[in-house]
Amino acid sequence: MKFFVHTYGCQMNVRDSEAVEALMIAAGHERARSEEDAEIVIVNSCTVRQKAEEKAVGKAGNLIAAKKITGLMGCAVKRMGEDVFKRLPKLDFAVGPRCFGLIPHIVDRITAGGERHVIETGADEVPDGIGAHPDSSKSGASPFQAYVTVLLGCDNRCSYCIVPDVRGHEYSRPANEVIAEVKSLVENGVKEVCLLGQSVLRYGVRNPAWRDGDPNPGGFKEAFPRLLHALNGIPGLERIRFTSAHPKGCTDELVRVYRECPKVCRHLHLPVQSGSDRILSGMGRRYTRDEYLSAVSKLRTLDPGFAVTTDVIVGYPGETDEDFEMTRSLMEEAGFDNSFIFKYSPRPGTRSALLPDDVPVAEKERRDQVLLADQEKRGARRNGLLVGSVRRVLAEGPSKRNPARWSGRDGGNRIVVWDVKEGVVERQGSLVDIKITEAHPQTLIGERI
Numbered sequence: 037m038k039f040f041v042h043t044y045g046c047q048m049n050v051r052d053s054e055a056v057e058a059l060m061i062a063a064g065h066e067r068a069r070s071e072e073d074a075e076i077v078i079v080n081s082c083t084v085r086q087k088a089e090e091k092a093v094g095k096a097g098n099l100i101a102a103k104k105i106t107g108l109m110g111c112a113v114k115r116m117g118e119d120v121f122k123r124l125p126k127l128d129f130a131v132g133p134r135c136f137g138l139i140p141h142i143v144d145r146i147t148a149g150g151e152r153h154v155i156e157t158g159a160d161e162v163p164d165g166i167g168a169h170p171d172s173s174k175s176g177a178s179p180f181q182a183y184v185t186v187l188l189g190c191d192n193r194c195s196y197c198i199v200p201d202v203r204g205h206e207y208s209r210p211a212n213e214v215i216a217e218v219k220s221l222v223e224n225g226v227k228e229v230c231l232l233g234q235s236v237l238r239y240g241v242r243n244p245a246w247r248d249g250d251p252n253p254g255g256f257k258e259a260f261p262r263l264l265h266a267l268n269g270i271p272g273l274e275r276i277r278f279t280s281a282h283p284k285g286c287t288d289e290l291v292r293v294y295r296e297c298p299k300v301c302r303h304l305h306l307p308v309q310s311g312s313d314r315i316l317s318g319m320g321r322r323y324t325r326d327e328y329l330s331a332v333s334k335l336r337t338l339d340p341g342f343a344v345t346t347d348v349i350v351g352y353p354g355e356t357d358e359d360f361e362m363t364r365s366l367m368e369e370a371g372f373d374n375s376f377i378f379k380y381s382p383r384p385g386t387r388s389a390l391l392p393d394d395v396p397v398a399e400k401e402r403r404d405q406v407l408l409a410d411q412e413k414r415g416a417r418r419n420g421l422l423v424g425s426v427r428r429v430l431a432e433g434p435s436k437r438n439p440a441r442w443s444g445r446d447g448g449n450r451i452v453v454w455d456v457k458e459g460v461v462e463r464q465g466s467l468v469d470i471k472i473t474e475a476h477p478q479t480l481i482g483e484r485i
């Protein structure tokens with residue numbers, strides 16, 4: 037049957053959806069070009085904030101009447117459990133984020149046996165298909181970029197965050213399995229991999245990722261830098277990215293990898309959440325403002341062009357104007373290249389949901405707008421420093437707005453756009469050198485050299 041997966045949420049969800057596509061194709065189904073064209077529609081849901089959950093669940097609701105089979109997968113399923121069928125009485129199946137591998141079997145049970153309301157919420161299992169990648173000609177995936185899940189779940193337990201409840205305890209995939217997966221992707225044309233985990237620098241902490249006797253030519257003590265070093269040695273692989281990082285994991289060994297491994301992109305997404313020590317401690321983040329800033333300065337000492345991006349929550353319970361101004365000044369001191377601002381949303385079952393959500397909506401909105409405006413200026417300023425320099429860019433394809441231009445990303449994950457010169461044939465997935473001539477808050481414009 038023809039299926040379509042509609043994805044909400046983070047890169048982890050994007051990757052899980054891809055794995056589901058691979059499993060569905062292996063089971064004999066075919067990917068539809070659009071959801072209109074599909075007989076089975078699966079919505080992959082997020083629940084990190086209430087609005088995110090409403091969007092995904094609402095989408096599934098809208099699709100139900102028109103489709104033969106509708107399923108919901110991902111984080112919101114785990115949070116809602118059986119209640120999902122109260123909310124969506126006509127939903128056919130629901131599957132949690134650690135057991136999406138069951139989807140093809142569930143689809144069989146529904147089509148063959150007419151079962152309805154099938155639900156598997158799962159616990160801490162490793163989903164079947166965690167390493168399955170669809171052939172890019174049969175899926176929506178890029179032929180030259182790939183996500184690879186290395187760490188499942190999260191054990192950080194920040195006060196506001198529902199992720200540990202929905203994605204379960206941490207499990208690090210064996211390093212040899214990850215390395216084999218990356219090698220096979222590279223054999224199939226992949227140039228850039230992005231390693232995924234909620235807190236990926238905790239790779240190998242809860243369960244060992246390396247076996248005794250595995251090679252360790254760099255002499256690393258920490259599992260994640262050791263993995264990066266090993267992947268850096270794979271011929272044909274051009275770039276290694278990873279996300280997301282907890283500031284605690286920004287160790288000297290990680291900095292050493294940035295120095296020694298040229299394929300590891302000099303970009304770190306390092307969510308800070310707040311610049312006020314009082315709020316950071318309430319959130320259970322386990323670092324101070326100064327510790328965070330010194331992690332950033334280690335990276336910028338290595339390379340002033342090192343791209344650091346972040347997530348910030350505004351309106352956490354008890355956040356005063358003074359706390360907020362501390363966040364503002366931290367963002368300025370850190371000189372973030374980009375930032376994502378979120379309005380605090382209490383999530384059921386988290387520690388902070390027991391505190392009064394006492395920052396008024398209008399004040400959250402104001403703080404959001406202030407930080408966005410600051411970032412706009414800072415982004416233009418940070419990008420302005422690159423005018424005149426040459427950036428190595430992975431060419432992604434014609435720009436959406438103007439097909440006479442191509443766009444791609446530099447190592448810092450900055451979008452770079454250039455005019456295609458007459459007689460030059462650009463190729464997707466190739467590395468090109470672009471001299472930057474113009475800077476905008478979110479993009480760089482340049483010329484091919």
Ligand code: 5AD
Pocket residue numbers: 084085196197198307309347348349378379380381382383
């Ligand atoms: N409310 C608002 N933002 C949140 N985030 C996580 N939980 C919440 C919440 N309850 C934000 C954090 C995290 C990003 C993915 O979402 O900033 O880094």
Ligand code: SF4
Pocket residue numbers: 044045046047048049081082083084110111199202203
């Ligand atoms: Fe959303 Fe978090 Fe789940 Fe990603 S892990 S989909 S951000 S709830």
